[in-house]
Amino acid sequence: MSEVKLWMTDARVRRDVEKIEEARPPLILFWLSANAGARPTMPPLKISIIGAGPAGCMLGRILSLSNIPFQIYESDESPDYRSQGGSLDLHPGTGLAAMKDAKLWDEFLKYGRFDGDYMLVADKDLRPLMQFGPGNKLNERPEIDRAELRRILAESLPEGSIKWGYRLRRVEEGNVLVFDHTIVTDSDLIVGCEGGWSKVQSYVAPAVKPYYSGVGYHGLRIPDAANTAPDVYKLVNRGSVFAASNGKRITIQQLGTGALSVGWCSSRPENWMETCGYDPHNVEQVKEAILKDMEYWGPLLREAIEKVGEDLCDGKNLYMLPVGWRWEHRRGATFIGDAAHLMTPFAGEGVNAAFDDARKLAAAIVRAVQAGGGPGEVDKAVKAAEEDMFERMKVYQRQTDEVTKLWFFSKEDIKDVIPKVMIEHAKAKTPTVLHPLIWGLISSYWFLKKRTLG
Numbered sequence: 001m002s003e004v005k006l007w008m009t010d011a012r013v014r015r016d017v018e019k020i021e022e023a024r025p026p027l028i029l030f031w032l033s034a035n036a037g038a039r040p041t042m043p044p045l046k047i048s049i050i051g052a053g054p055a056g057c058m059l060g061r062i063l064s065l066s067n068i069p070f071q072i073y074e075s076d077e078s079p080d081y082r083s084q085g086g087s088l089d090l091h092p093g094t095g096l097a098a099m100k101d102a103k104l105w106d107e108f109l110k111y112g113r114f115d116g117d118y119m120l121v122a123d124k125d126l127r128p129l130m131q132f133g134p135g136n137k138l139n140e141r142p143e144i145d146r147a148e149l150r151r152i153l154a155e156s157l158p159e160g161s162i163k164w165g166y167r168l169r170r171v172e173e174g175n176v177l178v179f180d181h182t183i184v185t186d187s188d189l190i191v192g193c194e195g196g197w198s199k200v201q202s203y204v205a206p207a208v209k210p211y212y213s214g215v216g217y218h219g220l221r222i223p224d225a226a227n228t229a230p231d232v233y234k235l236v237n238r239g240s241v242f243a244a245s246n247g248k249r250i251t252i253q254q255l256g257t258g259a260l261s262v263g264w265c266s267s268r269p270e271n272w273m274e275t276c277g278y279d280p281h282n283v284e285q286v287k288e289a290i291l292k293d294m295e296y297w298g299p300l301l302r303e304a305i306e307k308v309g310e311d312l313c314d315g316k317n318l319y320m321l322p323v324g325w326r327w328e329h330r331r332g333a334t335f336i337g338d339a340a341h342l343m344t345p346f347a348g349e350g351v352n353a354a355f356d357d358a359r360k361l362a363a364a365i366v367r368a369v370q371a372g373g374g375p376g377e378v379d380k381a382v383k384a385a386e387e388d389m390f391e392r393m394k395v396y397q398r399q400t401d402e403v404t405k406l407w408f409f410s411k412e413d414i415k416d417v418i419p420k421v422m423i424e425h426a427k428a429k430t431p432t433v434l435h436p437l438i439w440g441l442i443s444s445y446w447f448l449k450k451r452t453l454g
């Protein structure tokens, strides 16, 4: 009852309720046209997707290609409500395969940076430890700005597919979606795609919560880097630079806008934002604090911090969901992407795994609907898709957990950490039976390489 009073006293909310009414006719027309060829007696399934991030938009896009209706609810007020952060590399077999399934490959080719796969991994003095690309034809991993990716996906959806400004507070018994300002009661299937701390995850599996990885993050940016920081710009070579030492790591990445995204991660207590002695959202204070941490780092890496501009100053803790966890299926509700397997970004698999989840869940729903299935059959398909996701996600989760420990919590010299990181990445891509061989090959290679590193 208090909820109802809350809506009715809030003018903005009244407008939103009106908007829902306005939105109804086109949505119903879309449903009718979508189901024009289907069995006439089968009412359309009502699918509610929470979150218009990569997972939610990809799921919606692939469903829309088969004329399966859905509604996405997104807490952001608009597509460009907040900065969408840095660059993402899409991998063959997962992220890139999803863009193809979504028939967005041509669009991706316009904005994906295939020359962006240069990667330098160095120590704090910028001594190269590993270098790849540019133009690794065997394992292309083109980069795309997160903002561009969201725009491509959001614009590919039928009009009205995303309701902006809908923040889900909780899901109540009976699939009732409680938003800040309204409720939605008639969802046959809810798909949580709202990232870490998902409300749909809490509804299905309330006992499990993300835990702190032990790593804090600052997200910064150098605008117009070719002119404002030419030496750093050249170093990045249109790709990415990672440099690490003693539980601290800087990442510098080219963005399509000409800016460089700069990330600073370090092992910290969970309450560091209250105890660090500076404002983690004040760029000048953050730069000063990082430069203090980088006292003995090489001058060009320090310059990357010195040249950071004022347009972005993100600060947060990095959380994870437990490695290898799974949940009891709950009829009518599921969750994918970060909502299911929130990870730190250090294995670079998050968005790829989210896309893979979305395309596989979409394919399962499409198959069930096209076979004439109702909510019961669709639910069985969703359960099977969950089982498949559990198997896939534990591999990425384990890989991410191991490399996070290596980068931030190993007491070894960075030169001894790198081969172990390489082994973890290779293990995630190969069958278990080959792991001893992988270990042997990489260890031998590194033994020889280390002698050249000095």
Ligand SMILES: Cc1cc2nc3c(=O)[nH]c(=O)nc-3n(C[C@H](O)[C@H](O)[C@H](O)COP(=O)(O)OP(=O)(O)OC[C@H]3O[C@@H](n4cnc5c(N)ncnc54)[C@H](O)[C@@H]3O)c2cc1C
Binding pocket: 050, 051, 052, 053, 054, 055, 056, 073, 074, 075, 076, 087, 088, 089, 166, 167, 168, 169, 193, 194, 195, 196, 199, 217, 219, 263, 336, 337, 338, 339, 344, 345, 348, 349, 350, 351, 352, 353, 354
């Ligand atoms: C610093 C950083 C760097 C990263 N770098 C990489 C990388 O290089 N490569 C890679 O593969 N992955 C990377 N990741 C991980 C990647 O960003 C995520 O795995 C990916 O975005 C997950 O997509 P998603 O759609 O599941 O969730 P999200 O991207 O989190 O999207 C969730 C959406 O739901 C909305 N939402 C949230 N709460 C609600 C609510 N209550 N109600 C309604 N809507 C809501 C959000 O506004 C958002 O639009 C990085 C992550 C971080 C933090």
